[in-house]
Amino acid sequence: MFAFTYHRPHSLRSASAMIHKVEEGKLLAGGQTLLPTMKQRLAAPSDIVDLMQVPELKGITVKGSTVIIGAMTTHDEVATSAAVGEAIPALAKLAGGIGDPQVRHKGTIGGSVANNDPAADYPAACLALNATIITNKRKIGADAFFKGMFETALEPGEIIKAIAFPVPSKANYQKFPNPASRYAVVGVFVAKKGKDVRVAVTGAGQNGVFRARTMEAALAVKFNAKSLQGVSIPADGLNTDIHAGADYRAHLIGVMAKRAVAAAV
């Protein structure tokens, strides 16, 4: 790790002011991605602005048919939240399946969404549930937010405040984890809200999370695992690594999607 200056603001405004003032600043949430990167000397920020003490980024609230989760909410808090468990059980289950207990107790939803790791779980939930990413400047729809691997619509220094998830009528997330890291080799989030069906796939795409439109169309006709029979995702554009080839990922998307539809509640 290289030397850096550490800041701990106590309000969103001062966090924003600090991150804009410093030369090459980085926001720090749970540190589960940022700190290992710094330790491996792959990142060398001049300043760290720790969001831990920023009150505006905390808490889970349910407003009508929307669940709003503060950016600094840990995966464990989401997994064990009664409110989330009741409104969107699929989201609570997703959070409970991230990494391991240590990671879940430190890692945050804001950090995960901002990072947009192509194998992360939350981006699939955001996309399938048509979430809104609320920053200190604006509101961004999930479809416009995820721009490709590790790329988002966030501007430099822009801070995610919370994520708002509309409560679906039915949803489920199925993940095939990398046995080493437990990130998704393939994760499929299926959500139905009224007539609208959205299927988001993480772990598989070379450009990160994406929507499986052919599956959505098939499921819009009838929301049933059988509707996905014969609907395949082309292997082109999918990742190949030591854990899975593109064809295997394509196959797993089909399996996970069917299982998610069958299990959706």
Added chain:
Amino acid sequence: MKVMKFGIGQPMRRVEDLRFITGKGQYTDDIQPKRATFAYVLRSPHAHARFKISDTAAARAAPGVLLVLTASDLAHLGTIPCNGVPDDVDMVLPDYPVLARDIVRHVGDAVALVVAETLAEAREAAELLEVTYSSLPAASGITAAMAVGAPQVWPDVPGNVGYDTSMGDAVKTEAAFAKAAKVVSIDVVNNRVVANYMETRAAIGEYDAKRDVFTLTTGSQGVHGIRKTVAQTILKIDTLKLHVKTPDVGGGFGTKGFVYREYPLVLEAAKRIGRPVKWVADRSEHFVSDAQGRDNITTAHMALDARGRFLAMKVDILGGVGAYLSAFAPYVPWLGMSMATGCYDIGSFFGRTRIVYSHTVPVDAYRGAGRPEAAYVLERLVDACAREMKMPPEKIRALNFVTPKQMPYETLTNRTYDVGDFAGALKAALAKADYAGFSKRAKLASKAGKLRGIGIASYIECTAWGDGEEGSVELRPDGTFLMRVGTQSNGQGHETAYAQVVAHYLDVPLERIALIQGDSVQVPTGNGTGGSRSIPVGAAMLTRASVILVKQLKDLASDILETAVTDLEIEDGAIRVAGTDRQVTYGQIAASPKASKAKLKATAEFVPPEATYPNGTHICEVEIDPQTGETSVVGYHLVDDFGMTLNPLLLAGQVHGGIGQGIGQALMENTVFDGEGQLISASLMDYALPRADHLPSYDFETRNVPSTTNPMGLKGAGEAGSIGSSPAVMNAVIDALYRGYGITTLDMPATPHKIFEAIRDAGGYR
């Protein structure tokens, strides 16, 4: 002798655990010598390259830097020796220098050492070293290294084959194959694995200029071997000028037994700067700087008669050794060949073994060292024979086992099995596993969309051969006992196991028996831990020492109590006149003017006359999700013959851990080098180790037949779990895939990806 409360055979809890689980263990990195400095090893990013260090001035001038060492500073040092050349083998031993000279030969090859006031400063300074690499083509792994025109790792080792040796009778074997009713052949890969002990390696070098004595503190598997090699061969000093200490060790598995470059480096550096020098590997460094395990490619053939009897067997082993020859590297595949015929009575045998260099991390002994590879090949082959002969796998085994009546049994690989009841263990394991009920379970699984498979592996291995142990037991002034043993616990629980032996004879609680290990001054000699030798050799030695000490103490008690020795008995931490309450405690004996140091201490030695041969049968049951290719181990039953059980809890711990490693190797652990020799599974984010939720509950039982070559009947148990498990798991996986899709072969690790491909290629998804 009556059964002692704390003695041999009792399920005593580990006396060391309180220390460990309350964070009071002292590992090398926990030790902070005064005025310590910190070392960082600069390592090659290339698998094969010519290099030059053009400038060290900037690094030397960097803040906090105390020393920079490159190969040119170390001309006075010897190279790291290889002591594991099989007896009948002639081979070139390429230089393994303490720091690479001119050429790097694997990713992670050590290029320079930087010592500074802090690790961060050392690391930053290392980046200022001007190293220019001109990369050369690399032979990445066995197959690439064996290809025609492959890049050469060593100029004097043409074709990268380090040796080519054989065992057995080629003519007789070919003749048997010629008249066989059936010949069954397999090709198997024994995948390379990374040890991944919890505690990465670490070393602290110190130099006392006044006495001209070096001290090396490092987590090892025995201080004496390291002392000898580092002192005599590398530093070229008198052995007694080097003091080696090993504190608590967080896992060794064979891999921590070797001398590594960092040991002479921290000593050399300590002498030059006059301060202690500490080096601790991080996890990434572990992946490229510690010897790796396994890495065999083997072809094997069995000739059978029409009834399924094994007429003859041939094996052809390629053992990867990586770029440099680590301590026992050449010996490991040869040792495997010497166990190739396993539990079976085979008419004739011919084996060929070649070791192969490549531009990869060195490979050396790892839990089982050769025997897991042998058992894996053989048990896969036997299952293939059963399939092709359409015989049940348990029947073909029973038909071909060496029988108790044939004992002692001379193998065709020049070994003598003294005892063993292989059929008995198989039968007991089949019963435990409810083998007969398997087809019902398979049907149920298939209703749930799963493929169920069951796999048997009957193994025999060899442990505790070669050197002996000399050690002592002494009564201390406070009435407690002290054992000195030259083996080294890496977490196995030697403090408990050894104390049980002494308690058995002296009837004192384990807490009153201390163990000194890991100190080349306080324990004069030793041969360390490896080859499952600590209990069979160490405990046998302690038995002898305890018996001698009992006699000496009884003699003293007889003097003190003025009673004939024959009237004395040992009870509850004292020696008493039988049937009376007249007694003298150990504390009183120690304090008696009649006692002397010599009378309170007993030294003994045990040298094993032969290896011991633990054996048994593992039965694994798996369920495969054919949609995802995922395998779950749903049942695990095993019956082992360890000759004698010293402590059933410690024994179960060894067996469980070994099976965990075997399941890990069979299903998950994938060491992947790309075509350029880059290790791409170089962190725990990509290298999958088994976790608790990957492992089943084990149904384990012993069916001991005491060894006749060990005075206590003991056979080594440290490695057996990893030997029986990988073939049992793979036989179960292949059994499931065979039932579902007619698939007859698959290499480890049987990852979901590989199983998906196998099912796809068999038309399973059409």
